[in-house]
Amino acid sequence: MPTIYQDLFQFSSHVPLIDLSFHQYLLSADEPLLVHTGNIQQATALVPRLKAELKDKVLKYIFISHFEADECGGLTHILDHFPEAKPVCSEVTARQLGGFGLTNEVIIKKPGEELNAKDFTLEFFSYPSEMHLWEGLLAKESQRGIFFSSDLMIRFGEADGTVVESIWQTEINNIRAEQVPDPDQRTKLQQTLGRLNPRFVAPGHGPCLKLL
Numbered sequence: 001m002p003t004i005y006q007d008l009f010q011f012s013s014h015v016p017l018i019d020l021s022f023h024q025y026l027l028s029a030d031e032p033l034l035v036h037t038g039n040i041q042q043a044t045a046l047v048p049r050l051k052a053e054l055k056d057k058v059l060k061y062i063f064i065s066h067f068e069a070d071e072c073g074g075l076t077h078i079l080d081h082f083p084e085a086k087p088v089c090s091e092v093t094a095r096q097l098g099g100f101g102l103t104n105e106v107i108i109k110k111p112g113e114e115l116n117a118k119d120f121t122l123e124f125f126s127y128p129s130e131m132h133l134w135e136g137l138l139a140k141e142s143q144r145g146i147f148f149s150s151d152l153m154i155r156f157g158e159a160d161g162t163v164v165e166s167i168w169q170t171e172i173n174n175i176r177a178e179q180v181p182d183p184d185q186r187t188k189l190q191q192t193l194g195r196l197n198p199r200f201v202a203p204g205h206g207p208c209l210k211l212l
């Protein structure tokens with residue numbers, strides 16, 4: 001399977017009923033990183049594909065941007081197959097994972113902190129995404145310039161392996177009130193993102209974006 005950008009693999013499925021694609025990503029670094037597990041059905045389909053791409057590498061990290069079925073519903077199944085992998089998430093997400101009995105072994109990150117692996121660096125930003133606007137995380141891989149936008153910067157339609165061109169500031173401006181309903185938090189998020197300079201957006205849904 002070809003990568004979608006540098007050493008980033010995308011695993012995708014499309015749900016016709018809502019015409020939405022769902023992606024998980026594998027950053028095939030020395031210390032491999034999975035971005036989202038998919039829900040349980042998606043994770044079940046993902047495991048053999050992940051094993052095929054990982055070959056003899058051991059999955060080390062699982063980034064979870066927020067607590068929702070398509071972002072981490074398949075976590076137990078993934079951990080059954082990759083028991084050495086550690087979820088990386090916000091404090092609120094960690095509380096949910098523990099509360100639902102999924103796992104207590106997580107790496108908690110705060111906005112502004114980084115995850116420094118052997119050959120990638122994730123920087124974290126606040127993502128008011130959970131129920132009650134609780135804090136999730138967005139992440140940018142700073143060596144390759146990949147922004148993992150989760151449920152932001154998304155589009156409907158089939159999008160398996162699809163990359164379209166876009167402009168970073170346009171994507172930021174298009175973050176809608178339904179996505180971050182609190183106007184102050186939305187403005188703050190847009191200001192924070194405006195200071196970043198990624199080259200590629202890997203969203204949870206819809207085409208990836210090659211930034212011009």
Ligand SMILES: [Fe+2]
Nearest residue numbers: 066068071151
């Ligand atoms: Fe979500």
Ligand SMILES: [Fe+2]
Nearest residue numbers: 070150151204
């Ligand atoms: Fe999602």
